[in-house]
Every structure is written in C-alpha cells, then in structure tokens.
Amino acid sequence: NAGVMQNPRHLVRRRGQEARLRCSPMKGHSHVYWYRQLPEEGLKFMVYLQKENIIDESGMPKERFSAEFPKEGPSILRIQQVVRGDSAAYFCASSRLDGADSPLHFGNGTRLTVT
Amino acid sequence: DAKTTQPTSMDCAEGRAANLPCNHSTISGNEYVYWYRQIHSQGPQYIIHGLKNNETNEMASLIITEDRKSSTLILPHATLRDTAVYYCIVRALSNDYKLSFGAGTTVTVRA
Numbered sequence: 001n002a003g004v005m006q007n008p009r010h011l012v013r014r015r016g017q018e019a020r021l022r023c024s025p026m027k028g029h030s031h032v033y034w035y036r037q038l039p040e041e042g043l044k045f046m047v048y049l050q051k052e053n054i055i056d057e058s059g060m061p062k063e064r065f066s067a068e069f070p071k072e073g074p075s076i077l078r079i080q081q082v083v084r085g086d087s088a089a090y091f092c093a094s095s096r097l098d099g100a101d102s103p104l105h106f107g108n109g110t111r112l113t114v115t
Numbered sequence: 116d117a118k119t120t121q122p123t124s125m126d127c128a129e130g131r132a133a134n135l136p137c138n139h140s141t142i143s144g145n146e147y148v149y150w151y152r153q154i155h156s157q158g159p160q161y162i163i164h165g166l167k168n169n170e171t172n173e174m175a176s177l178i179i180t181e182d183r184k185s186s187t188l189i190l191p192h193a194t195l196r197d198t199a200v201y202y203c204i205v206r207a208l209s210n211d212y213k214l215s216f217g218a219g220t221t222v223t224v225r226a
Contacts, residue, residue: 042218045214100208103164104212105161106161107158108156109158
C-alpha cells in the first residue's frame, strides 16, 4: 500500500539549470497537488492537477515554473533557470476525490538546493 | 477561510495521553477540521478529520465541541515517535485543496 512517492529526495542544481521533480500519487488517486515549503516557513499551495488538466495554478510563480500530470506516468514539477530563491522543500499530495471530505496525502518531498 | 489558534508548544510524557487543543471560532457549518503532523524532514502526515461528530481511527481521536468552535486531538498513548509539529486546519468549501498550514503546535514526547 504505497503512499505518495516523490523523487529525487534531494536535488542540487546550479543557478540557471533546470530542475525536474517527480510525483507518483497513491494508487487510485487522480488528484495531485504541489506545495512548497521555504526555509522556516509553512507549506504554501502551488498547483492542483487532474489527469492531463491543470485545475488551479494560482500559487505558481508566473515564470519559470510549470507542472503537468500526463495520462501515463508521474506528475512533473519543472523549474527552469533556477535561482537561489527556489531552494525549498517541494511536497506533492494526492487525493482520491475532490471535496473537503477527501484527505490529501503527502509525500516526503524533494529538497531542492540551488548553488 | 476560518483561522485556527493552537498553542506554540507542549510536552508530553511517553505512554500518557496527549491532548492537543485548537480554536476555530469562525468555522462555517460545512467546513471540516483536519489534523496533520510533520515529523522533521518528512512530509505532512494526515491524522484525522471531522465535521461535527467525534472521530476515532488507529492513530488518534478527534473531539469537536458542540458549537464547533474548538476541537481536541487526542493521542491515546504517546510514544517518542509522536514528537512532531501538529497542525489543526479548517478546510474551506471553496478551493478546499489550499490547506493553510500555520505555525502548529510543536509536541515533544519525553521518556
């Protein structure tokens, strides 16, 4: 009964490189969410996706960040031309249904360090 | 969205029950109370949620007052592995996936 799987756990990138973060939701879950936790801050919502559709990306920075959840395969959070301020823990969550009665289950995150 | 207020920190003795309070006096009638915890270097772990009735699962119990303005999470027999930051979250009906993680309560279980 695997939970939400994220990889890699740790990712180091130099400024200007691209970062790709992967998330496989729990079995039977078709709703995926990405959150970011900056150092010493709480988790903040970034984007909500269902299969092949972006439902809400209001928490995503307008530039350099994109997310997808293809029909086959994991959800991908992509950060182009990373900067030091992108250093953070990125958490993916999934839920079986939408609605306030369906819990979000989180993975253990990818810790991105930009040097 | 309804705000929550939790104590900053609390200590608990191993093997004893831990009672974590949360105030949510502006909660609306159809908003759920959720509890998560985050152990250092891990992602938030879902614990339990409820609407009006008390709830119990294998991890904890959730007691919601009749007026729904406050709740208590009960860890029946705290272990050292329960040391974590505990978040009480009111989940709004609109944009209900935008969970608001505040400062939470840092719970330290001592042997």
